[in-house]
Amino acid sequence: SAMFDTDKGAGVDRSRIENATRQWLEDVVIGLNLCPFARKELVNNRVRFMVSSADSEDGLIEALQVELRFLDQHTETETTLLIHPGVLAGFEDYNEFLAAADGLLEMLGLDGVYQIASFHPDYCFADTRPEDAENYTNRSPFPMLHLLREASVERAVKNHPDPDAIPGRNIALMDRLGADEMRQRLSRVYSPKA
DSSP: OGGGOOTTOHHHHHHHHHHHHHHHIIIIIITTTSSTTHHHHHHTTOEEEEEOOOOSHHHHHHHHHHHHHHHHHOTTOOEEEEEOTTSOOSHHHHHHHHHHHHHHHHHTTOBTTEEEEEEOTTOOOTTSOTTOGGGGGGOOSSOEEEEEEHHHHHHHHHHSSOTTHHHHHHHHHHHHHOHHHHHHHHHHTTSOOO
16 A cells, blocks of 8 residues: 555545545535535535555455445445545556446345445546546546445435436536536645635
């Protein structure tokens, strides 16, 4: 985990990574209303930010298992962002890993209880080019696995007037803002607001 071995110590790095992720959630995901359900959970302090020091896929699977257990035991926590800057920096590797993550859910009998949403700095949807603006709906400051409670997702979708319109609206918004603007928004979360 070379990433954390800085002079300032691992704690500082972790808090910097957590702060950047929290800021991205506030400024990009909530600020642009990419996910209409996120604000309430963040405001109510029900989002867990977990920065993992995993530096291998096996380590990340272990961390994922720990977080699933945590959610099982802490119903007051709605969702976990498992942030893993030390592993799966390449999007292709990350994308392949998602199958293993889903496999873990099935193995633990948690398929249908939790679902895993994916965010990565180089996120690229199938049939898009890396430079396409729409990829920014799933681009985050660091690679992460977003653990969601299936029942909460179903409830949120049921209570939303038009959930099917959300992805299309987000893509249109990304296209309107453009890749350069989104790249700037993402880079701003690294440096504290002046």
